[in-house]
Amino acid sequence: MLRPLKLEELRMSDRFSRDNAIGKVLLNWWQGLADDRASRAVLRRAGNTTAVVLSAPYQHLFRRLSAAGWKEDGASPANDRLAAAIGLLVHVEQDGPLSPAKAMSHKASGEEQPAVSELRFMRLLESDSPDSLLTGLRRVLPLMEQRVDVIELVNDVLFWGDKVKKKWAYDYEWPART
Template structure:
């Protein structure tokens, strides 16, 4: 099962409703997820389990998909990252990281930091790196794309990110 989150599909609507519910009625749950410094801490947040149960209720395929502990871990990580998005933007992660502030010549996320994300040896390192990058891009990134990236992280997505990131030109000596 390849998961796509879109504002127009069931999964995307569930995710966006969950996010708005956290913002409007469960600020404590949102804060708890924002403070999660590891995937394990995100797994212990009731707000994550609410979303997991809602996704499982969508279809038997979702129930099967989330039987895998590593997929649950990735969904928990996605939850803890999505709550850092202050005002949803239109970009996926590599494009948001490539954006430049008005008048600035540097990407929001440096080339070195981006390389470290691509070289993350495991999900925990990826989560930690993305968590540190979120404050720099939280007004540019689409939370649904954050969830997709976390759920589908692997060599194919790393390659897509490497092509999508706006690598800075090296200055000539």
Template sequence: MSDGSIILGWWARELGDRRSAAARGLAARLRRAGPVDALAERAVHDLARSLNLRDGERLAFLVRLLAEVREHEARPLARALGGAEPLMSELRFQRLMRAEGDELPGALRRAITLADRRCNVARLGGDLLYWGEEVRRRWCFDYYGVEAPQTVSEEISE
């Protein structure tokens, strides 16, 4: 099972059904939580165990942002933000792609909100888990609605 599938399953069980008081409560606590407060939730450790993830900072980053999503859909977040009639301006998207450190979670939170809190949870979760240059490059192609090319190393080996 892929990390994205594990994350989607966890999100669906713990946060996805907002009619449930438990899901609403956990989502609210995670949205307001600092990193340590997020790690004080049993459900968060269930996800960590499933992913075999021992990096508390990365885990807190992941769950605090997943708590912002209210509805799973097929479109990745970057594709929902961009396209022919973008929800997020190019300038703001460029700032998001450059964001690092303490400013990154806030920028991603605003992006999720702009997308009406709907996106592909599995893809978002995997992207957050492995956030880095490769993910940022793919987001750029998704934002402009273009299929991402193969990596240079794959092209050389063919």
């Protein structure tokens, strides 16, 4: 089960934003993936958080994030969540304004159903480990034609728990029952 992180393990000040140093490092790295096909390929093949952590591209990014102020060291639960987030970012093509749940529920033009079905969304909310969250989100990201807010995705994975699940449940635009 994905246990809630204790305050000392991950502080709210560790949240990524477009304005703080760690957020800027992360966004620059993610934008650079377009030109770094080798790193992107390595991380796309990583099937779980351990494979992500053991990859050179993740370790290079982790060192840059640490230099920018990421306070977690070694094998902390926060770093497993960071690895899951990094493993997901290689599957995001465009940064955009929509939260992950809003992007999942967005309907493509002319479509009646959301990009991610209600059932699949509910299964995703049941994710109880960084690996199951990584696997579930990797499967739905290609279905989402809309852009997703990269920073919000990372923060949601880092702070995954009841609070984020409830936020997603409210953000998802549930299909009307007929």
